[in-house]
Amino acid sequence: MKALAKSIFIVVFPALALIAMIDSLWHQFSTEFTIQHVAHLITAGSIVFFFSIIFIKPIPRTDSVLIAYTFCVFLGCLLSFLVGNLQEEVQFRYTCAVFNMFLTIGWVVYLVWYSFFQHRNADQNAILTVGNTLPLLSFENASKQIITTERFAGTPTILIFYRGNWCPFCMAQIKEMVEHHEELTERNINTVFISSQPHGFSENLTKKHPLDFQFLVDVDGKVAKQLDIFAENGLPFGFQIFGFASHTTLPTIIITDSNEQIVYTNQTENYRMRPEPTELLRVIDANV
Template sequence: MKRYFVMPYLITLLLASVYGVYAFFANDWEFAWLGLTLSCLPMLLFIIRLGISGKARTREHLYSELLVGAVFALAVWVSGHKDLAGLVFLLSVVGVYLYDFWYSDLSRVLSPRLGKGEILPDLRFTTIDGEDFHTKNAVDRPAIFMFIRGNWCPLCVAQVHEIAQSYRRLEDMGASVFVISPQAQEQSQKLAADLNAPLTLLTDKDGESAKKLGVWQYGGVPAGVVGYDVDTNWPTVIVTMPKGKIIYSAQYSNYRVRPEPDQFIEVLEKYLDDGADVSNDTKVAPSAE
């Protein structure tokens, strides 16, 4: 059901904003109609900025957008347009609340297979060149496995670019980086061409390996996104030592909250330096500005 929410909501906000401007001029500059447009703008701008900013994470909750919506709903109500105030409240308070606390929540359960000290099982993927790849052939050195949703997700793409910028640091540590998605090889090839580092991009056909690890999301691709299957990965980062021993996993429940690269790179550095005991990450993430 969630996959049918965000695109219609975005279109409705856009149409309401445009109509508010039209009605404002058509009704002798009546404030209530301008209030409709202004109440929709914060959420519209947030979603647009999410898509084009190139940042891998946002604030955990959208309290300021909720406050703006509530203020404008009250102002329109006070101006005497009670029906219009109801529409403002629906779009800019109820809509924002649903996006923030319902749609953004992946409702995921932490996978016990990714607990600290667990051994990563042998997983099979396909490289962007169409060759078979088994993780058992890559556990002779530290590794970072990043499960992303696909090129359609701007936060995922930004997260991959972040880790690419840290590639030299990881290479000096002897670590390999694998970026895994269920998307077609052609899509991963496009992503690889945009990177400034030789990360290994892998395709997990039908999410077979993601399902084994418990990081598969059914119905996770929003309706209206063309060229991708309905199901996808939960955004997940796994760090392993040689022989596949897991020392860190980030399994956040809010898709807009992702770990900073320094978080898991520092964990790896500590293990390589002195074998420090670093706790596994949890799904409860701090707010990210």
């Protein structure tokens, strides 16, 4: 139920911010200029811009820019409630101020609730413990041919489980890895990207990045369940119309040595944060 609530929240919240932004712009141009609508625009516009920019120009880590967005959101909310003293001759719209407050609360909820996988505890995942041998895993490639991890035996491997083409942070992560393709090739590393999304989407990534990286499909999330990284209702509500499945995979990175022994895992608890490729390269240089 909580996963479904998150799936709905991440669609409804930006949509409400967009409605609020349009409302504030409409009032600015259709009636007189008011500080309250400027305040409303600051809050709503900051939220809309954030969610727009992560799709237009995806980045794998957002903490460095969140301070600025959070400042603007709270600034707009504060101005909205102070406007009665700042511009007394203009009628104060309580609905506008209350909507602004709800958007600010929604922003806080996004940062402290939605962004985190609350029930994920890497220390309790006995399967993905450093030192363990990776169990035999079975995937399919874009042509629906069976590919198992036996294929990668004898060579160090990076397995990157990502949520899907719809996830801007996953796409940014893949782009970063592509940019370090030569360094990975020099180290003779298998780089494998895995998602439970339909085959066609993985095929699109294969065509977009025609390197020796592999984009495989975890059919029905069987491997994700096997490794305890399955995310029920992880897809934003409504994205099913684009052909994606409702259930996804928790972002996870596994590095194994040539003996298929796990030497590193990253089981991020924050969907906005992914390890930098340079960190993975340091692990590889130190362990394989």
